[in-house]
Amino acid sequence: MIVMECEKFHDQIIEYSEGELDESARPTVEEHLKKCPQCARFLSDIGQIQESFTFEAPNPGQAYFDSLTNRVMTQVRASKEDTRIRRAIRWLTASLWRPTAVLAPVAVAVAAALYILAGNVVPDGFIGEDDINAIASLAEQYSPERMLGFAPISLNEENTNFTDEQFDSMASVLYASRDDAEGVAEVPDAYNAVSNIDPGAGVYSSSYSELSEVEFDKLHEHLVKTMDSWVI
Amino acid sequence: MTRSPAINKDETTRDDARLIRAFLDGDEIAFEKIVRRYRQMVYFAAIKMVNNHDDADDVAQKTFISAYKNLKGFQGKSSLKTWLFRITMNYSKNLVRDRRRHVGQEVEENTATYQPDIQQRLEKAEQRQSIALALKSLPPRQREVFHLRAQQDLSYAEISEVIGCSVSAAKVNYHYAVKALREIFAPESAVMKG
Numbered sequence: 542m543i544v545m546e547c548e549k550f551h552d553q554i555i556e557y558s559e560g561e562l563d564e565s566a567r568p569t570v571e572e573h574l575k576k577c578p579q580c581a582r583f584l585s586d587i588g589q590i591q592e593s594f595t596f597e598a599p600n601p602g603q604a605y606f607d608s609l610t611n612r613v614m615t616q617v618r619a620s621k622e623d624t625r626i627r628r629a630i631r632w633l634t635a636s637l638w639r640p641t642a643v644l645a646p647v648a649v650a651v652a653a654a655l656y657i658l659a660g661n662v663v664p665d666g667f668i669g670e671d672d673i674n675a676i677a678s679l680a681e682q683y684s685p686e687r688m689l690g691f692a693p694i695s696l697n698e699e700n701t702n703f704t705d706e707q708f709d710s711m712a713s714v715l716y717a718s719r720d721d722a723e724g725v726a727e728v729p730d731a732y733n734a735v736s737n738i739d740p741g742a743g744v745y746s747s748s749y750s751e752l753s754e755v756e757f758d759k760l761h762e763h764l765v766k767t768m769d770s771w772v773i
Numbered sequence: 774m775t776r777s778p779a780i781n782k783d784e785t786t787r788d789d790a791r792l793i794r795a796f797l798d799g800d801e802i803a804f805e806k807i808v809r810r811y812r813q814m815v816y817f818a819a820i821k822m823v824n825n826h827d828d829a830d831d832v833a834q835k836t837f838i839s840a841y842k843n844l845k846g847f848q849g850k851s852s853l854k855t856w857l858f859r860i861t862m863n864y865s866k867n868l869v870r871d872r873r874r875h876v877g878q879e880v881e882e883n884t885a886t887y888q889p890d891i892q893q894r895l896e897k898a899e900q901r902q903s904i905a906l907a908l909k910s911l912p913p914r915q916r917e918v919f920h921l922r923a924q925q926d927l928s929y930a931e932i933s934e935v936i937g938c939s940v941s942a943a944k945v946n947y948h949y950a951v952k953a954l955r956e957i958f959a960p961e962s963a964v965m966k967g
Contacts, residue, residue: 551948551952552948555947555948555951555952582959583955586955586958586959587951587955589958590951590954590955590958591923591951593904594904594919594923594924595923595924596821596924598817598820598821598829601816601826606809606812606813606816609808609812609816609830609833609834610805610808610809610812612834613808613833613834613837613838613841614801614804614805614808616834616838617801617804617837617838617841618801620838620841620842
């Protein structure tokens, strides 16, 4: 029966309609299409079906695609900073478990790092009063006061994932905070953030302390939360 | 419907591999090149799923951010293009699902409905409804393959990578879908099949 025979051609006709039929099979299919109205109709039908489902979305244009690219790149750069901050936080919070490795101004350093890496970098190393206030405020936010009386560790490039420039900026902030806390005290918030902890001994007191696991987790959670609020 | 042959596929794959290596070595510009190379593909794949520019833009951004974060884990089992395509599809499907769930808005996931011109929209409304119903009547795998082939313009090889089946299975599913749709839209002709 001719209809049953036609069915054998249908798969090939679909491929033919897509221009994907093997070269060697084409003459046979074309020959059949010429003499078989049902298959010619099949070809026409599926062509229309394929056509009706084809969807050409309006092209938003070059300017849009450039803008998309720029926005993506801005976000990935921000996420790169995010990764750097996370690494720094991981390192700094992990260090809290080492009794001798806990630094008095660790919280200030963390605050400084977050502050700088959040985009408030001071290119020329100058630390303004606003910067100090902001950093001190951050340090106060997530540092249990007792943390700030811990012993110093060496905070150097090897210990961090910061670039040299970032490290220098962070160090500048750290030293400025220390100077303020040691007596200049023209910035009350910064002074309070560090000196209230151990008013007698000063910032670099070597009174050691360890955080409990709960406190550690709480601090870590707070740090990450603070950081997340800054990241796009 | 004729597709252009993949003449430069090998070259593209080599370029992609080079860009990925450079990116993993820390070259951020390489990633930007990847974005530039695939931004249109990603955007158009998204808009065909989510049906409006703003959502497609959102999906495109998320796709590339996700690619940036996960490129390290890209094993090259599929091409970069289909890898990005899969991410795009996943974000698009999530968005459509969330939209249905939270807004209750009727969205035809597999139907091309984006038309900026209101009159055109009205004129095509009936056709769209028929198309949507027809697509819904297909088994899920056939529907997906048909969408990828007819609407996303993927090759069978790409479809096989995207949904994880053989090339021949992709082709068979597409053929079944086309025949089934023909029976729906031209039942008087299909009757001839006997």
